[in-house]
Amino acid sequence: MESLPPEQPCRVDVSVIIVNYNVREFLEQALRSLERAMEGLSVEVFVVDNSSVDGSVEMLRRDFAWVKLIENRENVGFGRANNQALRQAKGTYVFLLNPDTLVSEDALHVLKAFMDSHPEAGAVGCKIVNPDGTFAWESRRAFPTPAVAFYRMSGLSRLFPRSRVFGRYNLTYLPIDEVAEIDALSGSCMFIRRAAFYFSRATAERLQAEGHNLCSAMEEQTVAEGDGAGFFDEQFFMYGEDIDLCYAIKQAGWKIYYTPETQIIHYKGESTRKGELQYVRHFYGAMLTFARKHFEHRFSRVFIWLLQAGIFLRGALTALANLGKRMLAPVADMVLAALAMWVAIRWRESRTGVQAPFALTWMLPLLYGAAVAGSLALLQEYRKRGWWRVVAGIGLSVALLAILLFMVRSLAYSRLALLYAAAATLALLGFWRWFFRRRTRAGLPHALVVGRPDSVERLARRIQHMVLPPFELVGYVPPVGTESTQTVLPSLGRAHQLRDIVRLQAIDEVIFDARSVENEFIIDAIQHLHDLPVACKILNEGQEYLIAKSDIQVLALPLVEAEEWLPGLHPGPGYYLGMRILALGSLLVYPLLWILRSGASSRYRFLAARLQEKIRHMGDVIMGRRAPVGFRPDAEVIPPEHWNLSPGVFYLDEIPQLVPVDNETAMKIYAYYAGHRSLKLDMAIIFRILQYWYRTAD
DSSP, rough: TTTTTTOOOOEEEEEEEEEEOOOEEEEEEEEHHHHHHTTTEEEEEEEEEEOOOSSSSHHHHOTTTTTTEESSOOOOOOHHHHHHHTTTEEEEEEEEOOOSSOOOOOOHHHHHHHHHOOOOOOEEEEEEETSSSSBOEEEEOOOOOHHHHHHHHHHHHHHHHTTTTTTTTTTSSSSSSSSSEEEEEOEEEEEEEEEESSSSHHHHHHHHHHOOHHHEEEEETTTGGGSSSOOTTOOSSSSSSSHHHHHHHHHTEEEEEEEEEEEEOOSSSSTTTTTTHHHHHHHHHHHHHHHHHHHTTTTHHHHHHHHHHHHHHHHHHHHHHHHHHHTTTHHHHHHHHHHHHHHHHHHHHHHHHHOHIIIIIIHHHHHHHHHHHHHHHHTTHHHHHHHHHHHHHHHHHHHHHHHHHHHHHOOOOHHHHHHHOOOOOHHHHHHHHHHSSSSSOOOOOOEEESSSSHHHHHHHHHTOOOOOSEEEEEEEEEOOOOOOOOOOOOOOOGGGGHHHHHHHOOOOOEEETTTTSSSSHHHHHHHHHHTSEEEEEEEEETTTOOOSSSGGGGGTEEEEHHHSSSSSSSSOOOHHHHHHHHHHHHHHHHHHHHHHHSOOOOOHHHHHHHHHHHHHHHHHHTSSSSSSEEEEEEEESSOOOOGGOBBBBEEEESGGGOSSSSSSHHHHHHHHHHHOOOOHHHHHHHHHHHHHHHHHHO
C-alpha cells in the first residue's frame, strides 16, 4: 500500500452526522464542542431530527444556522436517519456522533490524522468516557458470536473481565491506553472512511493504483452499485446498527481500530432515558436480528433459539422491573392503610381495655389495606390522580368492610374504629402524596388542547375568566391536516407527536375538541396514551351540561371524561358475557328455523336461511374469535388492532346506509362503532340487518 499515491481529499475533510431525538440541551452542548474541534478543518455538520417535540429544530434554526438540518416528520429510526445524511455527505471521512456527547478540542484532528496514516483502516473510534470520568467499555467490542454472546448473557464476562476467553465482548483484557484492532465500535462515535461505504478495500486500492480519485468515483455511482460496506441496514430501528455496519466494513476487507489518543464524553442513552419498554424491545430485538442475519447460516439453529430465549428472559426481567416500579404506589397505599387500621384497633383496645382477637389484630388490617389499594386501582387513581378518587376509594373500602363485619358475626367490631381508621388513612395517604408527588412544581395540573387554533383561543378565554380554573393550559396541538398558527398559547408539536409531547412536557390532562378532531384520531390517541398518567377529556361545546364525575362540573365547562364519551373502547366484562349469552341463545333458536323454512312463505324462508348461515358462526363468538357485530374479515380496509374490534358474524356494511364509498368512510364507520359499542347498539344493528333482509327478499 505504501507504493500507492496518497488518497486525494474530497471537497470537505469531515462530514459530521448527528441524529437527534428530544435532547435539545445535549445537542446544543455537543454542537458547541464541535465548533471548537472544527477549527483548521473543512467540516460540514448534518443534524437529522427525528420529529423532536422539545424545541430542537427551533434552537438549531436560531443558534446554529451553519448546520445542515434534515427535519423528519416522524421518528424514522437511527439507521435510516443516518442514511439520509450519508447520501448528501461530501467529506473524505464521516464522523457519526450522538447528540448526548462532548467532543474534545483535538478529536477531529487526531482521528483524521490516524486515518490518514492507516490507509487500511475503514473506521476508527476513540476513548469514550462516562460522565463520572470512568472508561466506557462500549468504546470497543467484538462481534456477538455464539461463544461471545453466551459469555456476555451468562455473566461470565463480568466475573472474569481479564480473561481472553470470557472478556472478549468488550475486550476487557486489553489495556485501555493502547491502540488496538477490534471488531466493532459504538454508534455514539464512529469515524469512518467514506470510501468504505462504496468500495471494498481491494477495489479502493485498485482505483488508487490506476490514478482514480475516490471522491470522484463515489460521485459517479451509488452505494448499491459498489462492493463496499453500504449504508446502515434500515431493518434495525434502534440499536444494533453500529455492530451491523462494522461487520459489513470488515467483510469488505477494511480494518477497524480503537485509539486512546483522544476522547469524548457520552451521557449514555439520554435520547432514550425518557423512554419506555419499547426501547428494551428494540435493543434485544436488534441483537436477534443481527444473529439471524449473519450467523443463522453459519451456526446451528439451536444457537438462535438459545439467543432468542435469553433475549426473552432479559426482556421479561425488565418488564417485571417496570411492573415493580408501577406497584410501588399501590403497595405503599396498602401498607399505610393497614397501619391506620392497626392503630385504630389498638386505640379501641386502649379505650375499652378489651384485647382484640388475633384475626382482628392482624388479618383485618391486611384485608383493609388490600381493599383500599384495590378500590383506588379500580377508580384509576394510579393513572389519573385526584382527591375525589382517594376519598371515594377509602369510603368504598370502609363500606365493604363494614358489610363484611356485619355479616360475619365472629368478626363483628366497632364501627367507630372503622371511621377512625378511615380518617387516619386519608391523612396518611394525603401526606405521602404531598411529600412524594411526582413533580416538584406547584400549582394547577398542566393541560394541552388538541384542536383548531380558534378552539384554543375560546377555551383559553374561558379559563382566564374563572375564579377557580381547573387546570393551566400550557399549549395546543393542531389536529391532522391543520397548520399551527399564532395564538395565546404555543403550539407544542404535531398530532402524531402527541405521546412524546405528553411524556416530555409532563402533561396531566389532554383535552380533545370534538368539533375539530375526528373520532378516529381520538380513539387512537386514547389508546396510545392509556399507560401514561394523563387524563383525557373531550370538549363538547354543544352540550348544555357537564357529564363528568369530577368537581369541574361546578365550573360549567363542557368537558366529559374520554372513557365516558367513548365507552366502546373498553366495554367491560358485562359486554363480553352478554355477547356469549346472545350467541348461546341463537344456537338454541337454530333448530326452530328449519321449521320456519319448511312451511313459511318464501320471504320468511329466505330470512330463516340467512339467519341459519349467520348462526353457524356463533360458536366463534363463544370462543372469542368473533363478535356478533363487527367488520367483514375480507374487507379492503380493517380497523387497527388496538381499537379492540373483532371480525363479526353480522357486518356493519350489511346495512345499506353503512356501505362505505371509500376507505376513509369505512374507517369513520369503524371509529364511530368503536366509540359507542354496546349490546344495545349491537342488537339495534342486527335488527336493522334483519329488516333489510325481509324487505329485499323475493
